[in-house]
Amino acid sequence: MKDNSQETTHFGYKTVEKSQKKNLVAGVFDSVAAKYDVMNDVMSFGIHRLWKRQTIDSSAVRQGQRVLDLAGGTGDLTAKFSRIVGPQGQVVLADINASMLKVGRDKLRNLGIVGNVDYVQANAEELPFPDDHFDLITIAFGLRNVTDKDKALRSMLRVLKPGGRLLVLEFSKPEHDALNTLYDFYSFNILPQMGGLIANDKESYQYLAESIRMHPDQETLKQMMQDAGFEQVTYQNMTGGIVALHRGFKF
Amino acid sequence: MPTQALINAFAERLVNTALAEDRNAPKRLAAVKGKTFRLRLDMLPWPLTMTFCADRVFFMGEDYDAVDGEVTTSVAVLSTLRDASQVTAALQRGELQLSGNPIFAQQASQVLLGLEIDWEESFAKRIGDVPGYWAGQGLAWLRQQRPNLDAWQQWFGETLSEEKKLTVGQVEYALFSDELKQLAQRVRQLEGGES
Numbered sequence: 001m002k003d004n005s006q007e008t009t010h011f012g013y014k015t016v017e018k019s020q021k022k023n024l025v026a027g028v029f030d031s032v033a034a035k036y037d038v039m040n041d042v043m044s045f046g047i048h049r050l051w052k053r054q055t056i057d058s059s060a061v062r063q064g065q066r067v068l069d070l071a072g073g074t075g076d077l078t079a080k081f082s083r084i085v086g087p088q089g090q091v092v093l094a095d096i097n098a099s100m101l102k103v104g105r106d107k108l109r110n111l112g113i114v115g116n117v118d119y120v121q122a123n124a125e126e127l128p129f130p131d132d133h134f135d136l137i138t139i140a141f142g143l144r145n146v147t148d149k150d151k152a153l154r155s156m157l158r159v160l161k162p163g164g165r166l167l168v169l170e171f172s173k174p175e176h177d178a179l180n181t182l183y184d185f186y187s188f189n190i191l192p193q194m195g196g197l198i199a200n201d202k203e204s205y206q207y208l209a210e211s212i213r214m215h216p217d218q219e220t221l222k223q224m225m226q227d228a229g230f231e232q233v234t235y236q237n238m239t240g241g242i243v244a245l246h247r248g249f250k251f
Numbered sequence: 252m253p254t255q256a257l258i259n260a261f262a263e264r265l266v267n268t269a270l271a272e273d274r275n276a277p278k279r280l281a282a283v284k285g286k287t288f289r290l291r292l293d294m295l296p297w298p299l300t301m302t303f304c305a306d307r308v309f310f311m312g313e314d315y316d317a318v319d320g321e322v323t324t325s326v327a328v329l330s331t332l333r334d335a336s337q338v339t340a341a342l343q344r345g346e347l348q349l350s351g352n353p354i355f356a357q358q359a360s361q362v363l364l365g366l367e368i369d370w371e372e373s374f375a376k377r378i379g380d381v382p383g384y385w386a387g388q389g390l391a392w393l394r395q396q397r398p399n400l401d402a403w404q405q406w407f408g409e410t411l412s413e414e415k416k417l418t419v420g421q422v423e424y425a426l427f428s429d430e431l432k433q434l435a436q437r438v439r440q441l442e443g444g445e446s
Binding site: 049053054056057058059061062086238 | 284309316
């Protein structure tokens with residue numbers, strides 16, 4: 001008998017062939033790329049900026065270091081990392097989606113951020129970088145869209161320098177039931193409507209809400225990072241656990 | 252966390268707007284570029300952590316752990332960071348704790364303490380030359396009405412040390428130091444005599 005779990009994966013609440021997910025996710029982000037920043041601000045009431053700020057605080061990044069901003073999308077983290085690492089450092093903004101990468105590149109160039117930022121279209125599962133290459137890897141709101149998360153985590157471990165750290169910022173499971181209920185109502189009733197209104201794309205935002213629910217919770221992701229080989233893995237809940245920042249090291 | 256991040260974001264915006272208006276800011280920032288300074292003030296619930304870039308300052312959270320220098324002090328003593336000799340005296344009095352290079356601490360504090368903004372020019376860029384001139388003049392008048400901060404600090408220090416006797420004054424501290432040295436010398440002589 002064929003083991004279907006090896007061949008299928010989640011796309012929101014749907015079960016799809018693993019080979020299909022990449023294209024389906026690409027379709028979502030092709031559709032939302034142009035309005036991505038506006039929607040992030042509207043959907044999170046601007047709080048996503050504070051979550052990203054906390055990610056940078058936890059990075060210990062400094063001048064001259066090499067940073068990979070994976071699934072970096074429109075480059076919020078890259079913009080700040082670029083200024084901190086300075087001209088001797090390097091930031092690679094990588095995203096599997098060409099539309100998102102283009103929006104990010106245009107935005108950063110308009111901000112005058114050039115010189116130490118490279119743009120790479122890359123699949124997190126098969127990162128096209130040498131072993132032990134980066135001091136820091138961040139993946140913010142990207143891991144849940146990856147088809148094979150374990151493979152992606154192993155790939156990140158490979159390209160991270162010994163002593164380097166991985167930061168995973170991702171939606172997670174709220175700590176309190178009341179907040180969970182409220183959050184569910186918001187995600188499945190209000191968020192797709194806002195997506196329809198602002199980005200003219202209700203379905204993509206329905207997928208985003210579903211993909212958040214299908215993403216591993218805090219403890220599961222911590223275990224996945226440990227299984228991939230990361231050490232001293234910890235996580236920090238933010239906004240009641242709606243978002244969690246996981247941190248792991250390679251030694 | 253969100254409160255701290257929110258306040259840091261606000262402070263960052265405020266400081267960088269001010270630095271953009273200060274012609275000498277790039278020179279002061281160049282001296283500390285790429286480094287991070289942490290300031291712990293007794294009146295603040297969390298430390299101010301500043302990472303300096305060529306044209307701006309980033310306010311980081313207390314989780315940021317790649318810090319090059321740290322100063323712990325009170326607001327009243329903060330202005331002593333302008334003067335190297337005063338820093339030494341404040342260190343000796345225990346009013347200021349410093350880790351890292353003292354020169355870096357001084358350069359880092361100068362980024363903010365040395366702010367000089369031509370308000371007339373700054374207002375003129377936004378609201379036009381004539382209203383800018385009057386706004387600048389109004390601000391200058393307001394600043395003249397403001398109590399002299401240094402005088403207040405001196406009064407505060409003297410009240411604590413001379414009138415209220417809550418802390419020792421410089422003369423008392425010097426006398427105490429001399430007495431301590433003499434005592435140490437006598438102890439050494441006694442130890443020498445015993446052996």
